[in-house]
Amino acid sequence: MPGKKLSREKSREPENRPRPAAMGFVLPSPSALRSGARRLLKWYARNARDLPWRRTRDPYAIWVSEVMLQQTQVKTVIPYWERWMRAFPEVNGLARAKLERVLKLWEGLGYYRRARNLRAAAQKIVQEHEGKVPALFNEVLALPGVGRYTAGAICSIAFNQPTPVLDGNVRRVLTRCFGLRGDERRAVAHQGLWFLAEALVRQAAAAPGRRNCGNLNQALMELGALICVPGNPRCDACPLSLQCVARQGNRMEKFSPVGSRPTLLARRFAAFVLENEGRYLVRQRPVTGVNAGLWEFPNGEVKPDASRDCLVREVMGPGVLSLQPMMVLQHAITRYRITLEVFKVHPSRAPDAHRLADAARRATNGCWRSRQGLKRLPFTAAHGKIVARLLSADDRLRSAP
Numbered sequence: 001m002p003g004k005k006l007s008r009e010k011s012r013e014p015e016n017r018p019r020p021a022a023m024g025f026v027l028p029s030p031s032a033l034r035s036g037a038r039r040l041l042k043w044y045a046r047n048a049r050d051l052p053w054r055r056t057r058d059p060y061a062i063w064v065s066e067v068m069l070q071q072t073q074v075k076t077v078i079p080y081w082e083r084w085m086r087a088f089p090e091v092n093g094l095a096r097a098k099l100e101r102v103l104k105l106w107e108g109l110g111y112y113r114r115a116r117n118l119r120a121a122a123q124k125i126v127q128e129h130e131g132k133v134p135a136l137f138n139e140v141l142a143l144p145g146v147g148r149y150t151a152g153a154i155c156s157i158a159f160n161q162p163t164p165v166l167d168g169n170v171r172r173v174l175t176r177c178f179g180l181r182g183d184e185r186r187a188v189a190h191q192g193l194w195f196l197a198e199a200l201v202r203q204a205a206a207a208p209g210r211r212n213c214g215n216l217n218q219a220l221m222e223l224g225a226l227i228c229v230p231g232n233p234r235c236d237a238c239p240l241s242l243q244c245v246a247r248q249g250n251r252m253e254k255f256s257p258v259g260s261r262p263t264l265l266a267r268r269f270a271a272f273v274l275e276n277e278g279r280y281l282v283r284q285r286p287v288t289g290v291n292a293g294l295w296e297f298p299n300g301e302v303k304p305d306a307s308r309d310c311l312v313r314e315v316m317g318p319g320v321l322s323l324q325p326m327m328v329l330q331h332a333i334t335r336y337r338i339t340l341e342v343f344k345v346h347p348s349r350a351p352d353a354h355r356l357a358d359a360a361r362r363a364t365n366g367c368w369r370s371r372q373g374l375k376r377l378p379f380t381a382a383h384g385k386i387v388a389r390l391l392s393a394d395d396r397l398r399s400a401p
């Protein structure tokens with residue numbers, strides 16, 4: 001590919017934008033970019049998965065799907081998106097909704113800040129844009145929780161604007177196809193990838209057809225998800241194989257984005273389920289920090305030099321003693337791999353059960369909730385599984401002869 005710069009790109013470039021050579025690749029010629037964009041559009045027209053958010057041009061519905069898809073697989077997102085759109089079919093409803101209801105709908109998706117930001121952005125749209133998602137890129141970018149990727153996705157898919165997107169899948173495709181060398185996490189290489197993504201979507205905008213900008217961006221994402229996968233890319237089925245630098249020399253590894261993940265650190269926690277007259281002791285997490293504002297059963301970290309018996313007294317107060325194992329859960333939060341042992345706990349002296357349970361409520365700063373009440377509260381992912389176990393045990397008891 002000749003190392004010539006696109007004249008139409010050049011005229012839009014800010015003076016301080018890095019030059020392609022400094023970014024670790026030779027800028028593809030306009031004809032290579034044009035044919036790449038057209039191949040991607042053609043491939044997407046034939047191979048795009050039929051996903052529910054692809055059947056609409058509603059910017060709000062597309063925005064919700066893009067936020068849910070961050071860090072989450074498509075098959076997980078589909079039922080969440082459908083449920084969300086039934087509950088909040090338009091921005092005004094989301095803006096008015098109670099935070100607890102919003103978090104409940106998000107329960108299990110993780111990264112709850114996304115749900116909070118969606119609601120905050122909906123409120124801003126109602127206040128500043130009369131309840132309509134703005135079409136200007138900078139106004140979309142100014143919404144809470146919306147970064148360059150999400151703004152680019154909304155503007156290109158809903159409004160057919162040539163705004164690029166760059167997620168992990170797109171990064172991998174571009175790195176391999178255009179032979180980007182070096183660590184793509186470095187700022188200069190990162191800018192180079194945005195530069196390529198923008199050059200491609202601008203070529204798509206100039207090609208005949210409708211909705212080319214959104215389709216081009218979705219084609220890149222889809223290609224990275226289905227064909228140009230991290231381990232063994234399916235180059236035989238790839239529309240870019242004829243021009244792919246990595247494929248030409250079978251050098252996928254050389255041109256693969258650096259993807260080393262940090263090692264997860266192991267931590268152990270114990271959670272305690274205390275029932276008193278058909279109600280359970282639960283508490284709400286602080287309004288800041290991990291899983292802010294969600295609900296959980298009283299719990300604490302099991303330190304290497306402390307026993308669970310000490311921990312239960314520390315968390316629940318001195319009146320609660322006997323522990324009955326209930327389940328063990330494994331999950332990961334940020335850089336931690338967490339083992340959560342769950343115990344049913346019982347007051348030490350049956351005659352004083354009610355008084356001791358109340359002392360536990362004060363010690364944990366918690367409150368009592370019936371089974372129906374538990375169903376309505378948004379729990380952290382792990383503690384939601386405890387609720388599910390309690391409810392299914394309850395169902396089994398009810399259906400027993």
Ligand code: SF4
Nearest residue numbers: 228233235238241244
């Ligand atoms: S030819 Fe292979 S390595 Fe190159 S972009 Fe396509 S799938 Fe990826």
